[in-house]
Amino acid sequence: MNSVHANQPLLRVQDLGKSFGGVKAVDGISFDLYAGELLALIGPNGAGKSTTFNMVNGQLKANQGSIRLAGTELIGLKPREIWRLGVGRTFQIAETFASLTVVENVQMALLSHDDRLFSMWRRAADHERDKALDLLDQVGMKAQADRPCSELAYGDVKRVELAIAMANDPKLLLMDEPTAGMAPRERNELMALTKELVLGRGMAVLFTEHSMDVVFAYADRSIVLARGRLIAEGKPAEIRDHPKVQEVYFGSGKTFEKIAQQSADLKAQVNAAVGATA
Template identity: 85%
Template sequence: MSLLKVAGLGKAFGGVKAVDGIHFELAAGELLALIGPNGAGKSTTFNMVNGQLPADSGSILLNGQELVGRKPRDIWRMGVGRTFQIAETFASLSVVENVQMALLSVDDRLFSFWRNASDHKRDEALDLLAQVGMRAQADRPCSELAYGDVKRVELAIAMANSPKLLLMDEPTAGMAPKERNDLMALTKQLVVDRGMAVLFTEHSMDVVFAYADRMIVLARGRLIAEGKPLELRDHPKVQEVYFGSGKTFEKNQAAERVAPTPVESVA
């Protein structure tokens, strides 16, 4: 049974159709990669699922509930989490306080200024940090962390509302090869442990081939292919629109090879 069902989704800016009637589904316990060249409509699709952009047409169902027309905060409360291409944390706060701020928001107490964040659900925040391998750095300021560790903290923050669906926009952007592998292996394990679904955009094809259960490919706002990554490796249309003449998935992977650690597939 599908957790997320997107049907006939469309969005235009002026006379340009950024997303043109796309359809796809995503099941719990699955990682789905959304790929395509620049301008394909990936970010616009993400922003419509998240409620940051209103859809012009179509439907986005989460467990049968319509998301189109809802505000981002309402969608977040329905169990949709998100991480961003550039990690968003409060640099002046400690690692654990960043997670506690997210837990305050879950409890609708973010603007209770008389209550110190350090007093709120510290144990729960520490547990979330333990899940992403950051428990030992809980009391360090975020400003002191390496970028890969900041991305782990952002992932813990995204887990604060116990999401059924997690949206990850270019999760490994700006990361070294080992950091990319570590973060996606961690994400895969969280999917297995929590039974949630992940929709992610990604330019690094080594990450897609190593960790995505399926992928969908957009070009000029339209869905041109979907299936298991290895099945689409030699798809002529995908090769053409994603890499252009003379380029292949294999050449792209060779340029950024990381030899990812094997991870069991999600059933």
């Protein structure tokens, strides 16, 4: 356990299982996630990553096991109930309202969090604009607050989605393929921003990711699934050098060495760019 973490995990998953017919998509996996930590959930196609992710979020109900957030059991709760307990989520394909402005998208999330609906007496555009602008400032999008989302570059849309996901002040943020469809520099900038928010807010992030350069550069730890089972858990260097992980990704004779170097180079470039503009 990392010494910077509290003794108790924020998220504790124990003996989690899900079957579809006679097929075990997830087979008795267990892991912990601590506040202030980014945990990558990785594995080859068909490993059970999405099934696990969707059980934590409440979109799928587990057949066995337990998912506890700060001691509260999540299995059996609906996604909205889980969201209200302080679990945010971003999606592989960014979900924003293209016809609304950037700030209005965040205000919609704040309305939902406050359990307010549109009415003839109060316009959504009047609702907590200052708070919405503060969230946009945290993701570097305040200057574009009044632009329609339809005009934004994809990388900026992902930043807006991140602000939306933080509207409920989450303890835990679930990020499903957060860098999908992004160029290498964009995805590293997004994950560097996420890392900054995690440290500043003391929240935890569980994310799925296919880009291993992102995993090696930004995950504090990774858990690796294959055929529904957890086959490895550890820090980036431990996962990179794990023979069984290399085998399920590549077969024999290949390693992550080249990808690890790419991740280090890109992370250094992002850090240098941030330092130059600070």
